[in-house]
Amino acid sequence: MKVFKVVTKPDHYRSLLVKNDRWYDGEKRFRLLLDGSEKRSMWKRPLQAVVDGKRLPEPDIIGLGNGDLVLHKRSLDLLGPEIEKYAELLPVSWKGGKGFLINILGLSDCMDKKATIWLRDEETGERLIVERVAFRKRRVPKGRMFRVRGEPYAVFCTDVSLDGDGFFTAVKRHRLSGIQFTEEWPL
Numbered sequence: 001m002k003v004f005k006v007v008t009k010p011d012h013y014r015s016l017l018v019k020n021d022r023w024y025d026g027e028k029r030f031r032l033l034l035d036g037s038e039k040r041s042m043w044k045r046p047l048q049a050v051v052d053g054k055r056l057p058e059p060d061i062i063g064l065g066n067g068d069l070v071l072h073k074r075s076l077d078l079l080g081p082e083i084e085k086y087a088e089l090l091p092v093s094w095k096g097g098k099g100f101l102i103n104i105l106g107l108s109d110c111m112d113k114k115a116t117i118w119l120r121d122e123e124t125g126e127r128l129i130v131e132r133v134a135f136r137k138r139r140v141p142k143g144r145m146f147r148v149r150g151e152p153y154a155v156f157c158t159d160v161s162l163d164g165d166g167f168f169t170a171v172k173r174h175r176l177s178g179i180q181f182t183e184e185w186p187l
Contacts, residue, residue: 003135004168004181006145006155008063013178014056015063016049016070016094034068035152036107039090046091047101059178061171064092064101069155069179072099078174079167086144107149110139116150130154135185142166156184 008015049064060075070092071080076099080089089100115134118127130151140146143166145157157167165173168181 001137001140001142001158001160002183003133003140003156003158003185005184006069006157006167006179007182008061008067008069008179009059010053010063012056013059013062014051014053016065016092017052018065019048019050019094033153034101034103034147036105036147038088038105039103040088043090046093046098049092049094051094051096057177060174060176061178062099063178066153067155069102070099071102072097074174075176075178076100078176079170082165082170083145083167086146102145104145104147104155106147107152108139108141108146109149110135110141110146111148111150112136113150133184143169157181 060073062070062072064070071083071089080100083089083102087105088103090103092099092101112134116130117132117134119129119131120126121128133148133151133154133156140158142158143161145155145167147153147155159168160166161169170176171179171181
């Protein structure tokens, strides 16, 4: 089994940026961080976005901001019903389009903290950020996207599914554009 980080490709495809400042705090940080918690009750109307990279091709899966994923058109039809089993699909609209932001619910407790590679403070040795996650194999969710306790803002998936097409297999089989899978584990 391999674990992949799911990343968007904003240099190759159009992406979205949040339009309205009401979604940011005073430090210009996105208020509704997709951290595994439910957001639907706070999502009263579609998030308004603007297209970045208008001259680039439109992908099947669009990146929003720092790499959150938006399904629309074909990707929504192909992946939406399966993704709704473990995530909220929150409405997003932009000039000429609309889609749904994927908010994966829950954080998986599958990080192997001892084997994970951390960027550390040179003076104190304190862990600052994760450079590469290592996983405890038996705890890794199979066939779907997931977020990890200890690295909650990255999205991962495996190349293994328990029943039929998992996320990785479906994206590859349908040749959906806009994201790439970078192998995270095993090394």
